[in-house]
Amino acid sequence: MQKMFFSLSALLLTAVLVAGCTSDKTEESDTQKNEPSNTPTEQQQQPATEDKAVDESQETPASNETNKDNTDTSAKTEQEVKYKQKGEDKTEKATESKSVDQGYKMQQLPGFTLSPEEPGKDMLVSNENSEVFMRVETVDASQSSYADAKTSMQDHMNAVGAPVALSSEELAAFKDAKNVEGYVVDFDTEKVVGVVFEKDGLITKLTIHDNDELDLTDAMLKMASTISKK
Numbered sequence: 001m002q003k004m005f006f007s008l009s010a011l012l013l014t015a016v017l018v019a020g021c022t023s024d025k026t027e028e029s030d031t032q033k034n035e036p037s038n039t040p041t042e043q044q045q046q047p048a049t050e051d052k053a054v055d056e057s058q059e060t061p062a063s064n065e066t067n068k069d070n071t072d073t074s075a076k077t078e079q080e081v082k083y084k085q086k087g088e089d090k091t092e093k094a095t096e097s098k099s100v101d102q103g104y105k106m107q108q109l110p111g112f113t114l115s116p117e118e119p120g121k122d123m124l125v126s127n128e129n130s131e132v133f134m135r136v137e138t139v140d141a142s143q144s145s146y147a148d149a150k151t152s153m154q155d156h157m158n159a160v161g162a163p164v165a166l167s168s169e170e171l172a173a174f175k176d177a178k179n180v181e182g183y184v185v186d187f188d189t190e191k192v193v194g195v196v197f198e199k200d201g202l203i204t205k206l207t208i209h210d211n212d213e214l215d216l217t218d219a220m221l222k223m224a225s226t227i228s229k230k
Contacts (some may be wrong), residue, residue, distance in 0.1 A: 079107045079226070083219040094223065098230055104138045104202060107226040109219060124223070126216060134220040135207040138227070146179045146198045153196040153205055154183070160192050161185035171195070173225035193217055200228040 077096040082089065094107035101116050108114055108124070117123040117135065126132040139149070157163035166182035174180040174197050182195035193208040206224050210217045 081107060081109055081219075081222050081226075083222045085219060086215045090219075094226070099136070099138075102136075102138050103140070103230050104136075104204070104227050105230050106136075106223055106228075109223055112223075124220065126214060129211070129214055132210050132214050132216055133208075134224065135205075136224070136227070137205040138202045141198060141201050141203050144203055146196070146203055149196045149198075149203045149205055150179075150181055153181075153194045156207070157183045157185060157192070157194045160194075161187070163194070166193070166195070171221075173222050174199070176225075189213070191217070193221075195221070195224070202227065202229060 078093050079096075080091055081094045082091045084090070092109050094109045096105055097108035097114050098105040099114070099116075099122050101119060102122060106114075111127050112124050113127060114122060114124045120137055120139075122136045124134040124136060154163070163183035163185050166184055171180055171182050174195075177197040177199040180195065180197035182193065184194075185192045189212045191210055193206070193210070195206040195208075197204055204224070204227055206221075208217055208220050210220075
């Protein structure tokens with residue numbers, strides 16, 4: 001009888017121990033489920049984020065270089081132009097302007113507008129007085145000759161009046177030109193100036209109409225001396 005009681009007690013004790021172990025394992029399993037863990041996917045994503053940050057920091061200097069280049073380019077389109085107006089020395093910043101229909105560009109002073117007049121001819125007009133202007137005609141040197149352009153200019157000036165040749169001092173702005181010649185016809189308060197020159201593979205004819213009130217001939221000649229191919 002005592003042996004049976006002892007066996008029964010042993011069985012009950014074993015059952016309690018097994019139940020306790022099972023409960024501990026269940027709690028450990030639940031704890032592992034609830035605790036966050038770094039999966040392989042998450043571990044791979046973290047370095048990618050760091051690499052992206054590094055890449056972005058490396059791209060910034062390149063962006064700055066691009067902005068610097070743009071600034072330098074815009075700065076090159078401006079140029080100081082010195083000229084005389086009514087006996088007074090003036091200096092202004094000119095900005096590069098390109099002909100719409102012809103193959104040239106030039107430095108244009110403020111206070112003027114460059115626009116097409118007709119095929120092969122542009123007008124650089126004073127914003128203050130539209131009767132003060134410079135007509136610009138250019139042709140590629142391979143398609144014409146300086147001699148022909150010079151004859152055409154002389155014929156035009158003879159038709160206007162009695163032309164007088166411009167001095168080397170008056171044409172000093174064209175020191176870089178291969179060839180240059182100019183004429184002027186004076187009236188009471190107005191004048192007409194004609195210039196032909198060859199430079200940078202272009203043959204250019206200029207016809208200037210000016211008056212004593214504005215006296216912008218020298219300013220227009222200085223702008224014309226910057227004409228070059230686009």
